[in-house]
Amino acid sequence: MNYVIETNQVSKIYDGVVPVKAVDEVDLNIENGEFTAIVGPSGSGKTTLLNMVGGLDRPTSGSIKVNGQELAGMSENDMIDFRLKHIGFVFQSYNLIPVLTAKENTEFIMLMQNIDRATRNERVEKLLTEVGLEDKMNSRPSQLSGGQQQRVAVARALASKPDFVLADEPTANLDSKSTENLLDIMARLNKEEGVTFVFSTHDQRVIDRARRVVTLVDGKISSDERR
Amino acid sequence: MLIKIAWRNIWRNKIRSLVVIIALALGLWAGTFTSGFYKGMMDQRINDVIESEMSHFQVHDTNFREELLAKYYMEGAPDIIEKIESDENVLATSGRVISTAMMGSANKNGGAKLIGIDPDHEKAVTNLDTKIVDGAYFEGVKRNPILISQKMAESFKLKLRSKVILTVQDLSGEIVASSFRVVGIYKSGNGMLDEVNAYVNRDDLQSIMNLDQDQYHEIAVLINSHDLAEPTAKKVQEMYPTLEVKAWLDLATGMRYMVEAGDTFAYFIVGIILVALLFSVINTMLMAVMERTREIGMLMAVGLNRRKVFLMIMMETLFLSMIGGPLGLLIAYLFIQSTGSSGIDLGAIGETYNELGFSAVVRPQLDLQSYINISVMIFIMAMIAALFPALKALRLNPSEAIRKI
Ligand SMILES: Nc1ncnc2c1ncn2[C@@H]1O[C@H](COP(=O)(O)OP(=O)(O)OP(=O)(O)O)[C@@H](O)[C@H]1O
Ligand SMILES: [Mg+2]
Numbered sequence: 190m191n192y193v194i195e196t197n198q199v200s201k202i203y204d205g206v207v208p209v210k211a212v213d214e215v216d217l218n219i220e221n222g223e224f225t226a227i228v229g230p231s232g233s234g235k236t237t238l239l240n241m242v243g244g245l246d247r248p249t250s251g252s253i254k255v256n257g258q259e260l261a262g263m264s265e266n267d268m269i270d271f272r273l274k275h276i277g278f279v280f281q282s283y284n285l286i287p288v289l290t291a292k293e294n295t296e297f298i299m300l301m302q303n304i305d306r307a308t309r310n311e312r313v314e315k316l317l318t319e320v321g322l323e324d325k326m327n328s329r330p331s332q333l334s335g336g337q338q339q340r341v342a343v344a345r346a347l348a349s350k351p352d353f354v355l356a357d358e359p360t361a362n363l364d365s366k367s368t369e370n371l372l373d374i375m376a377r378l379n380k381e382e383g384v385t386f387v388f389s390t391h392d393q394r395v396i397d398r399a400r401r402v403v404t405l406v407d408g409k410i411s412s413d414e415r416r
Numbered sequence: 417m418l419i420k421i422a423w424r425n426i427w428r429n430k431i432r433s434l435v436v437i438i439a440l441a442l443g444l445w446a447g448t449f450t451s452g453f454y455k456g457m458m459d460q461r462i463n464d465v466i467e468s469e470m471s472h473f474q475v476h477d478t479n480f481r482e483e484l485l486a487k488y489y490m491e492g493a494p495d496i497i498e499k500i501e502s503d504e505n506v507l508a509t510s511g512r513v514i515s516t517a518m519m520g521s522a523n524k525n526g527g528a529k530l531i532g533i534d535p536d537h538e539k540a541v542t543n544l545d546t547k548i549v550d551g552a553y554f555e556g557v558k559r560n561p562i563l564i565s566q567k568m569a570e571s572f573k574l575k576l577r578s579k580v581i582l583t584v585q586d587l588s589g590e591i592v593a594s595s596f597r598v599v600g601i602y603k604s605g606n607g608m609l610d611e612v613n614a615y616v617n618r619d620d621l622q623s624i625m626n627l628d629q630d631q632y633h634e635i636a637v638l639i640n641s642h643d644l645a646e647p648t649a650k651k652v653q654e655m656y657p658t659l660e661v662k663a664w665l666d667l668a669t670g671m672r673y674m675v676e677a678g679d680t681f682a683y684f685i686v687g688i689i690l691v692a693l694l695f696s697v698i699n700t701m702l703m704a705v706m707e708r709t710r711e712i713g714m715l716m717a718v719g720l721n722r723r724k725v726f727l728m729i730m731m732e733t734l735f736l737s738m739i740g741g742p743l744g745l746l747i748a749y750l751f752i753q754s755t756g757s758s759g760i761d762l763g764a765i766g767e768t769y770n771e772l773g774f775s776a777v778v779r780p781q782l783d784l785q786s787y788i789n790i791s792v793m794i795f796i797m798a799m800i801a802a803l804f805p806a807l808k809a810l811r812l813n814p815s816e817a818i819r820k821i
Contacts, residue, residue, distance in 0.1 A: 236819070245717055245815035266721055273719025280717075280818055283710045288424035293417070300417045301719055345718070 191257065193353050193385050194219040194242055199251035200408075201237050211237040213408035214251065219353070219387060224379045226399035227389040234408040235389035236357055242387070243276050243355045244268045256352050273301055277346030277354035279388075281361045284342035285330040291317060291341045292326040298348040316344035320374050336367025340374060347378070353385035360395055372398050418724060422731035429704070433736060436700045440693050440740025441747065447689040448748035448790055451682030452780035456756065458678040459781060462642070465671070468542045468604055470664040471510070471636040473649035475500075478660045480633055484516055486587045486625050490659060493632035500652055505639045508540035512634040513621045518583040519614065521572040528568070529612045530582060532621030541638045544602065544615065551576045551600035560620050561599035565610035569601050576601070582616075587626040594624050682782075686790050690797040697798070701733045701805035712809055713817020722810050729806035730799075737798030745790060752780045 194217065201212040212234040219225055227235050240246040242253060244260055253260045255275060263271060272278075285294045292313050299309045317323055320340035330338050339359055346354045356375075360368040376398060378384045388395075396402055404412040426433050466472060475496065480488035490496065497509050513532035518525055535554040539545040544563075545553040554561055562580060564572075574580065576598055583593040596616060604610055622629065639648055645663045653661035665672040705712070716725060759777040 240815045243717070245818075269716065269719055269721045272717065273721075278714075278718050280714060283714055283818070286421060286711065286715070288421060288428060293420075297417060298718060301724070349719070 191221070192218040192254070193221050193223075193256055194387070195254040195257075196238075196242065197252045197254075199238070199241060199248045199253060201234070201241060201246070202249045210408055212241070212248070212405075215405075215408070215410055217403060217410065217413075219385065221352075221385055222379070222383045223385055223387075224376065224400040225387045226396050226402050227387065227405060228391070228396055228402055229405035229411075231391070233405040235405055237408075238405065239355050239357050239387065239389055243278060244272050273298070274349060275352045277349065277351035279339065279342045279346050279354060279356035279359045281358045284345070285338055287330050290327045290329055291322055291333065291337075291344075294330070294341055295345045295348050298345055302349060312348060313344075316347055317341070319378065320344045321370075334367065336363050336370055339363060339367070339371050343371070343374060343378075347384065353387060356386065356388035358389055358391070360390065360392055365394065368392065368394065418728050419731060422728050423735055425704070425728075425732050426735055432700060432703075436697060436736055437740035437743070439696055440737060441744035443689045443693050444686070444741055444744025444790070444794065445747045445751070447686040448745055448782065448787075449751050449780065450685050451786065451790075452748065452752040452756070452782040453760070453778060454678065454681055454685075455782055455786070456752075456780040457778045458675065460779065462675065464606065465668070466642065466645075466664050467638075468544075468547075469606065469609060470667045471541050471638045472642070472645040473637050473639075473652070473661060473663040474667060475635040475637070475652065475656070476633065476660045476662075478658070480514075481660070484514070486515060486585060486627065486633075489513075489627060489631040489633055490635070492630050493635060494630050496656065496659075497635055499655065500635065500637055503639075503648060503651070505641065505644050505648055506637055507640050508537065508638045510534065510537045510541040510636045511618070511632040512538075512636065513618050513625070513627060513631075514633045515584045515621065515625060517614075519568070519572065520581040520583070521574050521578065523573045524571065526572065527612065528582075528614050530584065530621060531613060531615050532618035533615055534618050538615070541636050547602040547604050548600045549603045551598065553600055554617070555599070557597045557599040560594065560596040561617065562596035563600045563602055563615040564598055565613065566601050566603045567607070567610045568614065569598075574598055584621075584625060586624065592624055596620075682786060683789065683793070686793060690793055694797050694801050697733060697737055697801040698804050701729070701736070701801070702808060704732070705729060705805045705809045709812060709817050712812055713814045716812065716814040717818055725809050725812075726806045729809045730802040733802035733805055734798050737794065737801060741794035741798065742791070745787060745794075749782075749787065752782055755779070756781045 196215055196217045199212060199215045200210065203209040203211055215238060227238065229235055237246065241248050242255070244255070244263070247261070260268070260271075286297065289297065295313045295316055296309050299312065314323070317326055320343055322337060322340055322344070325333060325337060330341070333341065342359070343354070360371055363371065372395060375386055379386055390396060401413070401415045403410060475490070477488040477490050479485075493511050497511055500506055501509055510533060515530045517528050517530045519528040539553065549566055554563065557577070564574060564580075568574065572580070578598045580596050580598065581593055582596055583591060586592050619629070622631070639645065646665070649661050649663040665675060712725060716722070756779045759779045761777050
């Protein structure tokens, strides 16, 4: 079986007066096309785990493979490049560059990959239409609602055709209507285009929409349920 | 796209950016204008020195300038002059006989420097005829005419046609006296020279001092370009190795130093101002980077590599500096052009300057090369200023940066 994400006994210990074992020997495999929620109480290690899977942080021990490739040996620069090409990110906030329009924010990732203009324009248009923002292409983030900003972030995350999208509490700052709307879009992209999503959340309504729910408690997986 | 982002980032905090831009513009305006003012003053002084005092270079017997004795004359001076004038760059020459003298009037005795000239040649070199304030330029007095300065006229209580007794040492060291009559009164604009210089006919002075017609003490040469002064002097020196040929820069003590220091001064002023501005630019940009920690972290997370982050911040700083700097230069240029043509009258302070040999009306000016050099200095300053904030941004750790709220 080929997994998009494969973690093997991954741990992360934060040094300090009292060392914190934020993630504790986690084995987690994610298949292509899954729609997975990572849940758990605050401080259970969700962000830490996602950051390691996304190559933003390195595990203290254990190994992580993305699309079969081991992350551990990569240099900082290779890692940035790897993130650019293989992983889409949606954060809780501050996702967008304030001085760029929705269109430019989405295009930005492709520019970094030296994709030609025609392809860029076509993709940006398609993505922003898919997230329902075809009429907001030239708006700057400050002119968009929180929900709209997160939708641009999803479009941006997909611009580089990543292997999967990591979203750390993407709906935490949204009202229920925007949350619903964002999840509709994510679920549809997952279903129709086979985009793999891994997201963390506290929100029961979000958890309810996930097709797989991985629960963390004190850095360990306490349950892993597919439905 | 990076350029677009950098450019737009500048305008995110309009007031802060404008403050920096205005500070840069004002600082450079002040620095550049001061340089232009100083340079204008120096250039005028240099022109004065060349056109009414030293000319471009002078030829003497090697001992003359030090000892000022009659016996250190140059033999066959008219031939030397002819040879010098054969150079196409030479505009005019003046052969002089010079002696220190005691000048006596009915009221006072005092020292003077007597310069024996051929009036026609002298005026072509120093414009002496244009400085007459009373009487005429060697016209109207038949025997032993003398041209004295206004200062001398006042201190010796002399008027036109007054008689003066001049006592000099002749060739053999004998003291000889003879009487002259004031033909004209001049004012040169250089108080120190006016204190001592008096002009007489060369023939008259030669005969008093027992010198032959072809024996001069000094040959002053005016050529068509300041820049050619030293090379031409050098050529003449090679032709007459036993004489002393010195360009204007070396004729007065401190002149070369003053001229060279003048050039350095301009850059020194601008340099100091730029260093001060450097800190304000660095400060502003560091603030801008700190404020955007999360945003920069996010950019690095989604795949903007460190080189590009570095470039982005560099460009932002460069843009900021490159708006304010050239703006200041432009304003300075306009100022220098307008005051350069109208001149700035120093008024009361000007009198003091005048005593020191400077003109009372300053016409600021700055040559293209200086503008270019100042621009290069601004650019270097901007690069240095850009470095620190960009390095700061590089040190951000994306996973920590995005956790911060
Ligand atoms: N940089 C750090 N240094 C030290 N400890 C840290 C650091 N980052 C996180 N931790 C600790 O690691 C543990 C896991 O944190 P993490 O942010 O992964 O939890 P989380 O599940 O995402 O919580 P939340 O739901 O509140 O976002 C916590 O105990 C936290 O205090
Ligand atoms: Mg978290």
